[in-house]
Amino acid sequence: MTLASRAHSTKRETISRLLAMAEREFGAKGLEGARVDDIARAAGVTKQLVYNYYRSKDEIFVSLLDEASAQAMSEMVELELDSLPPPQALRKFLNFHFEQYRRYPLLGLTVMEENRRHGIHISSRNKFPELMPLLVAKLGRVLERGVASGDFRGGTDAAAFLATAVLITAGCFVNCHCLSVMMGIDLSTEAGMSAWRDHAVDFVLSAARVTSREPLDPHSPVAY
Numbered sequence: 001m002t003l004a005s006r007a008h009s010t011k012r013e014t015i016s017r018l019l020a021m022a023e024r025e026f027g028a029k030g031l032e033g034a035r036v037d038d039i040a041r042a043a044g045v046t047k048q049l050v051y052n053y054y055r056s057k058d059e060i061f062v063s064l065l066d067e068a069s070a071q072a073m074s075e076m077v078e079l080e081l082d083s084l085p086p087p088q089a090l091r092k093f094l095n096f097h098f099e100q101y102r103r104y105p106l107l108g109l110t111v112m113e114e115n116r117r118h119g120i121h122i123s124s125r126n127k128f129p130e131l132m133p134l135l136v137a138k139l140g141r142v143l144e145r146g147v148a149s150g151d152f153r154g155g156t157d158a159a160a161f162l163a164t165a166v167l168i169t170a171g172c173f174v175n176c177h178c179l180s181v182m183m184g185i186d187l188s189t190e191a192g193m194s195a196w197r198d199h200a201v202d203f204v205l206s207a208a209r210v211t212s213r214e215p216l217d218p219h220s221p222v223a224y
Contacts, residue, residue, distance in 0.1 A: 018043040027105040073131040086146030101173040108173035172196035
């Protein structure tokens with residue numbers, strides 16, 4: 001290995017360690033609470049070296065966001081669903097999305113921060129806008145197969161359904177405290193997360209399924 005290649009390898013390893021420690025700091029303290037001093041110390045480097053790679057704490061966050069978003073979206077797009085019956089495929093899709101928030105703790109923080117800051121950390125390199133149409137199309141195929149098989153009702157907009165499903169399934173990660181109070185269970189615990197996952201997935205599936213009930217008469221008192 002040449003001196004130049006060894007130096008490049010060392011730099012790559014340093015940045016990887018730095019980002020790993022930054023993700024941990026952001027996850028524990030949020031974007032506002034995390035400090036570059038603490039990130040540098042945890043990574044075993046100087047603050048000056050951190051600023052040699054990144055201009056600011058926000059730039060570190062953007063780098064992590066780009067990486068986590070690309071990984072999560074790519075996994076969802078590549079998820080094998082075509083061989084499963086539509087209800088099973090939709091359940092797998094929803095469960096997989098939920099588990100991503102467990103595997104990538106930064107995702108929940110990202111959603112909260114970007115909603116609060118109106119997406120200012122979503123860079124031009126972020127794969128989210130590029131891959132979203134592929135994900136909508138993937139879910140759309142599951143819904144269409146479900147309509148053809150008689151499992152799902154027709155007329156569902158795939159993009160709106162995906163947005164709603166994501167909002168519900170990720171609820172315990174982005175609205176943990178409020179939902180915990182409402183449900184009377186700590187959704188930050190394993191038991192709480194499992195309870196929310198099962199409830200959320202069943203709820204979304206029920207919204208897609210065909211119902212045998214006749215529409216209520218709007219003039220009937222029971223309709224209200």
